[in-house]
Amino acid sequence: MRIVCISDTHSMHRQIEVPDGDLLIHAGDCLGVGTLEELEDLDQWFSELPHRHKILIAGNHDWCFQDEPAEARALVQHAHYLQDSPLELGGLKFWGSPWTPVFFNWAFNLERGPAIAERWDRIPEDTDVLITHGPPAGILDRIILPTGTVRPGCDDLARKVETLSLRLHVFGHIHEDHGQQxxxxxxxxxxxxxxxxYKPLNLPVVVDL
Known part of the structure; x- marks a missing residue:
């Protein structure tokens, strides 16, 4: 299965060139300010892409999924929306989750420790592909500031993924550390x-599983 991975498009999805593949994964922050109107345009864009399947999770900018969940989910007609939920495609088991540690009171924020760890505990042990909005601590989560490097990834998520036999973990959130490891x-x-x-210049990542 050829999987094309994007994240943090912030309603600039029409400015990017997406390679063809079997599955498109969007790992959250798909919207700019988080409105239903932005989501409607995103879903229309999904309908125009050739990928047979699309998976979408929310991120901390995607307010409508938190504040108007029924309306938001109803608008997603051309992708599988996952929120602490599974999906099986092509013999692979996927799990998607939007949560990130508290950061300036954005959407889908939870306190580090038991609150967010409880969400990670829901991830099934037989998951092949995990999609979260934020990274696990210490993995592609670097932000280089004048005062030094900070790593705001989630420690509780890092501890959870160490217990899993994942083949692929897709995330975004930390724009500055785009890449793969x-x-x-x-x-x-x-x-x-x-x-x-906030310029849509990082290329989509293509993975063959």
Missing amino acids: LIGDCLYVNASTCTGS
Whole structure:
């Protein structure tokens, strides 16, 4: 299965060139300010793409999925929307989750520790492909500031993925550390499309599983 990974398009999806593949994964922050109107345009864009399947999760900018969940989910007609939920495609088991540690009171924020760990505990042990909005701590989560490097990834998520036999973990959120890293048998992909200056310049990541 050829999987094309994007994230953090912030309603600039029509400015990017998406390679063909069997499955398109969008790992959240698909919207700019998080309105239903933006989501409607995103779903129309999904309908125009050739990929047989699409998977979408929410991110911290995607307010309508948190504040108007029924209306938002109803608008997603051309992708599988996952929120702490599974999907099986082509013999692969997927799990998607939008949560990130508290950061300036954005959408889908939870406190580090038991609150967010409880969400990660829901991930089934037989998951092949995990899609979260944010990265696990220490993996493609670097932000380089004048005062030094910070890593805001989730420690609780890092502890959880160590217990799983994942083949692929796709996320975004930290625009500055776009790329991929192979650790053991799992390929970790930070698929952030936008750069740290919110320009949609990072290329989609293509993975063959």
